[in-house]
Amino acid sequence: MSQSPATQAPIRRERPLSPHLTVYRWPITMTVSIVHRITGGAxxxxxxxxxxxxxxxxxxxxxxxxxxxxxxxxxxxxxxFGYTWAIFQHLLGGVRHLIWDTGAGLEKHTASRLAWLTVIASVVLTLALWALYFFVGSAT
Incomplete structure (x- = not known):
């Protein structure tokens, strides 16, 4: 005898899993936010x-x-060198949040550009300060 459709067990479908950290592409704003917290601890x-x-x-x-x-x-x-970069990164991250506190730069595109600017400026300022240190140190 065959079962009627009402008495059959429902078909169980596997639920999709959330993407793992190795698969998920982190937005730059999230990455810079995490780095801001890490540099604060450092x-x-x-x-x-x-x-x-x-x-x-x-x-x-x-x-x-x-x-x-x-x-x-x-x-x-x-x-x-790492400490110098952490200072600049954390400082510029704080400035980024200060800009957001004014209500400016909250659009997705602008927030991403500010995050990239924070990263690039922290690296440039760190390299500039250390280049100045070695330039002044070699002059004396």
Missing amino acids: LYVGTLLVAWWLLAAATSEQQFSFIDGIVGSWFGRLVL
């Missing part, structure tokens, strides 16, 4: 290192020589 750590360096300078020549050796190493300079 600035805490970097500022503690700068405070340690200043305290060592105020404490003794031996303490200062130790931390200055770390800061002057290739790894220390790499950390300082």
Whole structure:
């Protein structure tokens, strides 16, 4: 005997899964927002290192020589380079949010352009500051 359509079990369809992070293309505004939060946390750590360096300078020549050796190493300079970029990125991200607080730049296209401008300007300002540092340092 065959079952009537009313008594048949409903056909179960698999529900689509949400796209995974490796498949989903992050919008630049979301990426810059996440980076803004990360740089904010990194600035805490970097500022503690700068405070340690200043305290060592105020404490003794031996303490200062130790931390200055770390800061002057290739790894220390790499950390300082990252710290410099984090400062500029976080600052420009804050300016971007300040612009949004005025009600300007909230359109999708404009918000994306502001996000790209934030990224590009932070890299350019970091490279310019470090180029100036090496130019002035080599002149003395």
